[in-house]
Amino acid sequence: QVQLVESGGGLVQAGGSLRLSCAASGRTFSRYAMGWFRQAPGKEREFVACISWSGGPTYYADSVKGRFAISRDNAKNTVYLQMNSLKPEDTAVYYCAADGAPVRIATTAGAIPYWGKGTLVTVSS
Numbered sequence: 001q002v003q004l005v006e007s008g009g010g011l012v013q014a015g016g017s018l019r020l021s022c023a024a025s026g027r028t029f030s031r032y033a034m035g036w037f038r039q040a041p042g043k044e045r046e047f048v049a050c051i052s053w054s055g056g057p058t059y060y061a062d063s064v065k066g067r068f069a070i071s072r073d074n075a076k077n078t079v080y081l082q083m084n085s086l087k088p089e090d091t092a093v094y095y096c097a098a099d100g101a102p103v104r105i106a107t108t109a110g111a112i113p114y115w116g117k118g119t120l121v122t123v124s125s
Helices: none
Strands: 003-007 010-013 018-025 034-039 046-051 058-060 068-073 078-083 092-098 119-124
Touching: 003 092, 018 034, 018 092, 018 119, 034 068, 034 078, 046 068, 046 078, 058 068
Parallel strands: 010 119
Antiparallel strands: 003 018, 018 078, 034 046, 034 092, 046 058, 068 078, 092 119
8 A cells, every 4th residue: 555645846947947846755765666647627638757766767648758857766755746847727736646566657647546645736927
């Protein structure tokens, strides 16, 4: 069982940066790939990024590639999402996610069993 708690959301102007954090509980955190999804108002939850258990391979949605960076610190049971060059269309609730896989998580929300409660990111134009 994995419990996930996000933090770091807020209001930022377009072009600005934010760093989200996800603190995980459970001894098996370091064995799992971890990821981020987001859900904008009126839209479905979509995959953003994920990172393997070792911090090696990372994967990104095309919409954030080159602007966002995912990382993790297994000693702190924490995964991060550094978001740069933010755009108004990045406005969403951002969710930390895991599904027990070691290298990459599923990219469809329906396949994810472990979720945090989310943190709101608002990007003003």
